[in-house]
Every structure is written in structure tokens, then in C-alpha cells.
Amino acid sequence: MARPSQAKENLIKAAYDLIWENSYGSTSVDDICARAGVRKGSFYHFFESKAHLAIATIDSAWTKRLPVLNEIFSPVVPPLERFGRYALLMLEYQEERCALTGHVCGCPLSSLGSEVGTQDELIRAKVAEIFAHHLRFYESAIRDAASEGLIDGTDSAFKARTLQTYIQGAFTQARVLNDLGPIRQLDRAILAILGAVPEAA
Amino acid sequence: MARPSQAKENLIKAAYDLIWENSYGSTSVDDICARAGVRKGSFYHFFESKAHLAIATIDSAWTKRLPVLNEIFSPVVPPLERFGRYALLMLEYQEERCALTGHVCGCPLSSLGSEVGTQDELIRAKVAEIFAHHLRFYESAIRDAASEGLIDGTDSAFKARTLQTYIQGAFTQARVLNDLGPIRQLDRAILAILGAVPEAA
């Protein structure tokens, strides 16, 4: 039935890389097609618009990220250590990207969401959706940490939101300053925000 | 000598508003000229490129913001109250913009810096410069708070950086979620991050 084709996957990968490294607005459909080795006609066979590709890109990235988060934030892992592992993973991703592109690229979701947030409601909502998923991991780890007496347990939801806001800020700042410093401090700052003594690494 | 003209100021104001509300990439020189009521030829009489206008926009905004910060972060104001006033001002700005545009717009510097950070080094560096200025206000207030015994005084520089990262995250998140919530929580979260009991408002 289906004629086998890697075009769709190639387009998603190319778009993800180009938008992350540059920006949504400065990445043209032609750029994406060129990197993917796909003709523009095929692009519009798979995606009805550039915005729809961006959304597919987010979905694809989330599908790949979810099992990783499930592992890191597994209830088997000591609650505070989950954040340590998460911070380390984020640092590794950023270092890898930075080595590849010569720039600190920050969070692809954050950058994209901030760029088009006021203009493309579909993309904005999709980014917000993924953020909401992340928040659940933070909340769960914070509640577990509180129940083990590792941190103060009042208003876990507020702590989780604060943490997410901070993490998002770290990525944005790293990109703007073109400096991995904020990502390197992620681990320490998370523990500080949670009010934990930094010995759970 | 100089023929009086408001064109330059109009262009800066128009660019500031349009880029803040939308994005750098999606704001064309024609758009800016149209809103400013200025012909494109005049644009290029005052600015050598779109990027140079963006930089002039940042400079102009900073020149207007500096005396406000000097007042809020005056040594005359109790250290922790400075953050409270700052948070309130930020909320007022955001509410005003939101009412005007129908969207939570976040921090214009942050959004712009994140968008073009990997592509335009001049703009990126200019945004980073303004961030560095802000950091000094935070550091000073934190040191003052510590010397008054209001908060723990170990590693004020780290606390200031953490705070700035958080504040930046709050703006980005507010924009992406199209929700003033993160800005409304600014006051409380800042005090929590500083480890202060929330009674200095």
C-alpha cells in the first residue's frame, strides 16, 4: 500500500535541527528541504504548512524524550537524584549541540514558543502542552522528596512551577549569553531552590 | 543645523512595539515604517540596517529604564522591598501590554535575544550587556539584605544569578503560556529563592 519513504522523517529531523540552531522565522521551507534532501513538492505532500511541520517536530521530539524522562524520574531513583541526572543530561545535550554548531542553542521548545507564541496559537499551545508534561515529573519528584523528609513539603505545586520557570530561564539565558554557565549551575540551583542540602548527588 | 525630525524616535518606538508583540523575524522594515509613518528611504537615512535599528531600540529602552531601576533599587529602599517593587512594576508593564495586544508579551529583550542569539552577534551581545547591568542591581540588593541579616549571605553572586535566571524564565514562560501567572508569582518566588520569610512587602 504505502510506498516506503524516509522523506517525512528527514524533514522533521532537518527542521528540528535548523529551527533549534537558528530560529523558526529565519528557517525557510527551502532550507529544510535542502538539508533533508527532499523536493518542496514532497514537503507539501506530507505537511500542509511550515507551522504544521513545526508541530510534528515537537511531537516527534517529545515521543523520543518521554521514555528518557520516565527512566530518569522513575520512582526507583532517589527523588533528589532525579534532578541531578536530569541536569546532567541537559548539560550533555547542550554541550553536544554547542560543539556541533558553535553556539549554545538552549531549549528548542522554549525558543520556538517564545518566538511564535503571540503569532501562531497552534505552535504555542503545543509547546505549552509539552511543558505541562514536564511539570508532572517535577511535581512527582518533589512530592517524593518531601515524603522522604529530604525537603520541606509545603506547596509542592508552587515549588514545581518555580523549578520549571528556573530551568526554562537557564536555557534561555544560556542561549542569549552564548554560555553554558547557566546549564552547568542547573544542578546546584535546583537543589538550592528546593531548599535541599546539596549532598544527594 | 539639524532639521528637526521625529522620524528616528518614531521608528524606534514602532520597532520596539512590533518586535515585542510579534518577533524580530516576522517584523519587516515595511511594517515598522508603516507604523512609524515614515518612508523606507528615511529609515535607511537613520539606520544602516534592520539589525542596527534593533540595537538602537534596545539602547533607547535601557536609557528609559535605568532611572526607574535606580529609584526602585535605591539604597534608601529596604533591600527585600526593592524586589517587591520591581516585581510589581514588571506585572504592571505586562498587564498593560497584554490589555493592549491581547497577548502576554514577556520580556522584549529576552525574546529578541533568544530569537537571534545564534545568528546576530551584535544584537546578542547588546542584550547580554543589558542583562549584566540588571544583575548588578540584584547583587547589590542581595548583599544589602544579607548585611541586614534578612537572608543568608553566603555566595551572593550565585543567588543573584539564580534570581536573574528565574526572572528571565518567568517572562519567557508567561509569553509561551500566554498567562500572567508566572509574573504574578514573581514576588513570592523571588523571596523563596532568596530564602527570606515573605513579610517584607
Add this chain to the structure above:
DNA sequence: ATACGACTTGACCAACCAGTCAACAACCTC
């Protein structure tokens, strides 16, 4: 083997993009 739908191709479009330019108008100084 044939037929059908999934995929590909390259040419095409109108709109828009940042930036240019030569001619012109208004102001200030002298």
C-alpha cells in the same frame, strides 16, 4: 500483469523581503 494510491519532481506563482538611489524639500547659519 494490472491497477491504484502513495510518493516524487521541477517548474511555477504572487507576494514580500531588505536595501538602494537620485532627485527633491526644508531648515539653519552666515
Add this chain to the structure above:
DNA sequence: GAGGTTGTTGACTGGTTGGTCAAGTCGTAT
């Protein structure tokens, strides 16, 4: 009021933008 500088105008360019389309190609289920 003459002259030089500063600001203004609108038409122009060459390239790029997101998106379209008709014609073709290929795999596969029957």
C-alpha cells in the same frame, strides 16, 4: 537670501518567501 547640510520621497532592484500544481514514477495488493 545664498548655500550647505539634513531630512524626505517614491520608484526601483534582485533575491527569497510560503505555497501550488500537473505530470510523472514507483511499490504493492490483488
